[in-house]
Amino acid sequence: xxxxxxxxxxxxxxxxxxxxxxxxxxxxxxxxxxxxxxxxxxxxxxxxxxxxxxxxxxxxxxxxxxxxxxxxxxxxxxxxxxxxxxxxxxxxxxxxxxxxxxxxxxxxxxxxxxxxxxxxxxxxxxxxxxxxxxxxxxxxxxxxxxxxxxxxxxxxxxxxxxxxxxxxxxxxxxxxxxxxxxxxxxxxxxxxxxxxxxxxxxxxxxxxxxxxxxxxxxxxxxxxxxxxxxxxxxxxxxxxxxxxxxxxxxxxxxxxxxxxxxxxxxxxxxxxxxxxxxxxxxxxxxxxxxxxxxxxxxxxxxxxxxxxxxxxxxxxxxxxxxxxxxxxxxxxxxxxxxxxxxxxxxxxxxxxxxxxxxxxxxxxxxxxxxxxxxxxxxxxxxxxxxxxxxxxxxxxxxxxxxxxxxxxxxxxxxxxxxxxxxxxxxxxxxxxxxxxxxxxxxxxxxxxxxxxxxxxxxxxxxxxxxxxxxxxxxxxxxxxxxxxxxxxxxxx
Numbered sequence: 001x002x003x004x005x006x007x008x009x010x011x012x013x014x015x016x017x018x019x020x021x022x023x024x025x026x027x028x029x030x031x032x033x034x035x036x037x038x039x040x041x042x043x044x045x046x047x048x049x050x051x052x053x054x055x056x057x058x059x060x061x062x063x064x065x066x067x068x069x070x071x072x073x074x075x076x077x078x079x080x081x082x083x084x085x086x087x088x089x090x091x092x093x094x095x096x097x098x099x100x101x102x103x104x105x106x107x108x109x110x111x112x113x114x115x116x117x118x119x120x121x122x123x124x125x126x127x128x129x130x131x132x133x134x135x136x137x138x139x140x141x142x143x144x145x146x147x148x149x150x151x152x153x154x155x156x157x158x159x160x161x162x163x164x165x166x167x168x169x170x171x172x173x174x175x176x177x178x179x180x181x182x183x184x185x186x187x188x189x190x191x192x193x194x195x196x197x198x199x200x201x202x203x204x205x206x207x208x209x210x211x212x213x214x215x216x217x218x219x220x221x222x223x224x225x226x227x228x229x230x231x232x233x234x235x236x237x238x239x240x241x242x243x244x245x246x247x248x249x250x251x252x253x254x255x256x257x258x259x260x261x262x263x264x265x266x267x268x269x270x271x272x273x274x275x276x277x278x279x280x281x282x283x284x285x286x287x288x289x290x291x292x293x294x295x296x297x298x299x300x301x302x303x304x305x306x307x308x309x310x311x312x313x314x315x316x317x318x319x320x321x322x323x324x325x326x327x328x329x330x331x332x333x334x335x336x337x338x339x340x341x342x343x344x345x346x347x348x349x350x351x352x353x354x355x356x357x358x359x360x361x362x363x364x365x366x367x368x369x370x371x372x373x374x375x376x377x378x379x380x381x382x383x384x385x386x387x388x389x390x391x392x393x394x395x396x397x398x399x400x401x402x403x404x405x406x407x408x409x410x411x412x413x414x415x416x417x418x419x420x421x422x423x424x425x426x427x428x429x430x431x432x433x434x435x436x437x438x439x440x441x442x443x444x445x446x447x448x449x450x451x452x453x454x455x456x457x458x459x460x461x462x463x464x465x466x467x468x469x470x471x472x473x474x475x476x477x478x479x480x481x482x483x484x485x486x487x488x489x490x491x492x
Contacts, residue, residue, distance in 0.1 A: 038175065045122045047234035049130055052093020055226025056086050057134045062357050063216055064141045065283035076200050079138050083131075083202035085209045090130035097123050121176040128180075128187035135190040141280045142198060151193070155186040225362050229369035239377035240392055243384040256389050258325050259332035260339050266309045267343035270302055271350045282354035291355065292418045299351050299423050300477070304469055306347055307430035310340045311465050314438025315458045337438035338393045344431055345400040349407055356407070364410050371406075372399045426472045433468060437461045 060082035067078035101119055132155070139148040159182040166178030195201050213219050244253045278298050282291050313320050317333045356365040376395045383391025411418065444454055452458070470478070 038172070041118050041122050041176070044119060044238065045125055045129075047231070047238055048093060048097050048123060049090065049126050050230040050234050052097070052126060053086055053089050053130050053230075055223055055230040056082055056089065057130065057137065058226045058230060059219065059222050060086070060134065061137055061141065061279065062222065062283050063219065064138065065280045065358075068141050068280070069284045069286075075142070076198075079194075079198075079200050080202050080205060081207055081209060081212050083134060084207055085213070086130055086134050087127070087202075088209070090127045094123060094126035097126065118172065118176055121173065121180065124180045125183050128183040132183065132187045132190050135187075135194050138194065138198070138200075143280070144197070147193070147197070151186075151190065155182070158182045158185065222357075222362055225366040229366065229373070232369060232373040236373040236377035236380075240380045240384075240395070243380045244389070244392070247385050248388060252389065255329060255332050256392060258321075258329045259336050259389075260392075262313065262320060262324065263310070263336070263339040263343050266313065267306070267347050270306050270309070271347050278351070279354045283358040288359075288415060291358065292415070295351055295355070296418075296420060296423045299348065300426050302347060302351060303427040303430050304473070304477070306344060307434055307465070307469070310344060311434055311437060311462065314340050314434060315441055315461050316452075317438075317441060318452065332389075334442050335389055335393050337435070337442040338397070340438050341431070341435045342393075342396045342400045344434060345404055348427055349400075349404045352407060352411060355411060359414070361410060361414075364406070368403060368406050372403055375399065375402075422472075422474075429468060429472065430465075433461075433465055437465070 060078070064075065064078045064082070067075040098120065101116065101123065136148045136152060139145070139151075159179055162178030162182040163175045164178075166174030166176070168174070170177070191202075213223070241253050241256070244256055248255075278294055281294050314337055317336050318330060321327075321329050321333060321336075353365075356362075356368075376399050379395035379398060380392050383394055385391075387394065408419075441454075441458065444452075
C-alpha cells in the first residue's frame, strides 16, 4: 500500500506544484486583486456545477463501487445510468445559468456585477468539468487509479499552459477562455479512453434514468442529502470569500486564497492520492475488518507523507510564499501555520469519511455536512468584520475538530475501538511537532531575506522531525521509504 500511495501522492504533488506555478504567474501578471477575482468567479462556477448535477457524481461513487463488486456487466450499466443523468443535468444547468446571468442583473450581487462577462465565460466550464470528474471517478472505481491520477495531472498541465498564455495575451478574459478550451479537450479525451480502455460507450442503449435510480436502494435518500451538502459547500466557500471582499476588498480575498490555497494544494494532493485508492474499497461489499485494515495502514502512511510536506512549508514559509507567489503576500505568514494544522486534521478525517457512505450512515454524513459548512459560513460572516482573515481561521478550526469528533465517535459507537496504538500515536506526535514548529516560525518577524537569521534552528527542527518519523516507522515502511528514495535519486 505504501508504494501505491507514494506513487499516487507523487503524481498529485506534481499536480499541486503545477497549480501553484499557475497561480504564481497569475499573481505576477494580475496581482493579488486578480487572484481574488479569479477565486470568486471559479467558486461561483463550482456552485453552479453542484446545483446543476444534483449531487449525482457524488452519489454515483457509492453505487458504482457496489456494481463493480458484482461484475463488469452491472458496473457498465451503473456507469451508463449516472453518465446520462450527469450530462443532461449539467447541460441544462449550464444553459439555464447563461440565461439567468445574461438577462437578470439581480442574479449577482451589485458588488459582483462588474464580473458579469467573466462569469458568462466561466459558466461554459459546467459541462466539461462535470463529465471529466465523473469519468475519472469511473476509472478510480475500476481500480485504474494511476490512469485517473495521470490524466488529472495532464489536465492541470494543459489548463495551466492555456490560462497563462491567455492571461499574458488578453488579461483576465484570456485566462478564463484558455481554461474553458483546456477543459473541453480533457472531456473529449476522457470519453475516448472510457470506450477504449473500459469498453463502455455511455451513449449506447436506452436507459430511463429516473426509473433506474428509483430501483437502487437508498439512492433517492442519498441524492437528497447529497444535493444539500453539495450545494452548501460551495455556498459556504462563496460566503467566506464574499465576507472578505466586503471587508477587505479583492486584495484580502487574494491574500486568503494564496495562503489557504498553498496548504490546500498539498492536502488535496494527498487526499486525492488516498481517495483514488481506498475510497472505492471502503464503499464495496466487503467485511468491516478488511476496510479498517486498509484505512489504518493508509492513516499511518498519509500522516508521514503529509507531515513531511507540511513541516517544510511551516518551517520555511517565506521561501514558499515568495517562490510560488510574491513578496506582496508575505504578511500571510502569520496565519499560514493555522491552515497547516487545520488541513492536517481534515486529511486524517478524509481517510475514514467514505466509511459513512459505505456502511449506509447517510444521515450522519448529512448532519455533519450541514453543521460544518453552515457554521463555516456563519462564523466567517460575523468574525471577518472583526478579525479579518483570522475570522476565517476560527471558522475552519471549528469545522476540522467537529468533523473529526463526530466521525470517529459514530464509527466507534457502531464498531467499537478500531484504531490500534500505532494508528493513534503516530498522527498525534507528527501533528504536535508540526503545530509547535510552524507556530514558532510564524511568531518570528517577517524577514525579506533569502537566508533567514534563524536558519540553524529551523534546520534542527527538520532534522528532529525526520528522526521522529524514523522512530515511528515499521521495518516494512522503512524498506519502502528507502526504496523510493533510492529510486528517485537513481532516476535523477
